[in-house]
Amino acid sequence: MASSVAASEVKKIIIACEAGMGSSLMAANKLKRMLKKAGINGVDVKHSAVRAIPKDAQIVLSHEGLVQMARDKAPWAVCFSFKNFSNIPAFETITEALKTGADVVSEE
């Protein structure tokens, strides 16, 4: 499993939930706006069902109850987990790293 990715290589971020129809989409909307506010362009933020994570994602975020499945499905990606769809601390980490051009690092 990847634990870090260079900011310049981040083109697609996936937020994954079980069904891929509600929670992940709402969370993706939030991250999109955070990146836009920070002036970060060229990064695609998408939602997905955990079982269908696209192959071209560099970063995957998922609920703690699903993150192991996410890691299994997308071993090439840097994975972050969270407890609550309405409060995802990794959004700050990712936005800050992309803004400053630092590596996006997951310590999980």
Next chain:
Amino acid sequence: MSIIVKDLVRLNAQAADKHEAIKMAGELLVKAGRVKSAYVEGMLAREKTMSTYMGNGVAIPHGEFENRADIIKTGISVVQFPAGVAWEDDELAYLVIGIAATENEHVGVLANLAEVIEEPEDAELLARTTDAMFIVERLSRPVESE
């Protein structure tokens, strides 16, 4: 057919708990012919594994991956609880948004909903309005395409 229409909105509702609130949101989808009644069971099951509370008084109950087979047509229902329904910990939900989506046609509605959640004043207006069309129109705004 629009994803959200007046018949999918119920104002001034009351529920004893979130189980009842989710059933109400699900029944609207059933009545409007958007889902089979089995989908509502899926919504209740999904909520047990993980809360769909999204913040600022909004919850978005929906089914699980397997329940997609019970969706007839993508639709979104809205049940307004002016007094709130206890959702998790100390959080009350004032707007319970039932989601049934087969593809991604509902991305625009949820983008609008995400805006509402981030603007407490917007959420308050929707939680208090007595005009169902106000909710339909707020959630049907055109959004920037990607």
